[in-house]
Amino acid sequence: KAGVTQTPRYLIKTRGQQVTLSCSPISGHRSVSWYQQTPGQGLQFLFEYFSETQRNKGNFPGRFSGRQFSNSRSEMNVSTLELGDSALYLCASSLEGGKTEAFFGQGTRLTVV
């Protein structure tokens, strides 16, 4: 079966703009989590959605938001982009979160100039 699909793979945006990233989970998976990876901070948790509800949120400013649709696809949005938002954004899907195994997408590499 198809894996976790993230689009786009690469993105270049200008400071101050906003961006929307998409994640399509493995079929049947209802939990989608988002992570930011930077050279300085490593991997950090952004938020997790399950059945269209945000269950957990990491320590990121309100400029970072997300949502999940009824088909479990998820989007994350970053408004008023800053240079420091340049990162690899990864999403992971799992059946239910918690103790169920997480499967990662290839990521979206965002560069803010």
Next chain:
Amino acid sequence: KNEVEQSPQNLTAQEGEFITINCSYSVGISALHWLQQHPGGGIVSLFMLSSGKKKHGRLIATINIQEKHSSLHITASHPRDSAVYICAVRLGGDYKLSFGAGTTVTVRA
């Protein structure tokens, strides 16, 4: 202090050597993941453990819940094993993963 500590930070091995990467965590967890990331970004989940030991091909992962410690072993290492290996833990009933800083493994032919 990070909740998840990995060692070593970097590791270089000759092809065929046995490799061990360690992961220690400071709080109770519900699950521990070992992840592999090749240059270019994509992350592959190698194992998810909550107790005992798992084996997949040349990879073995163990966890000791009482000692809050896990190890990832690569037997008969190969240059294609060169990657960053990341330990991640799910804390208690939490739905988020907390990550170690990663171990960069280089296997020379």
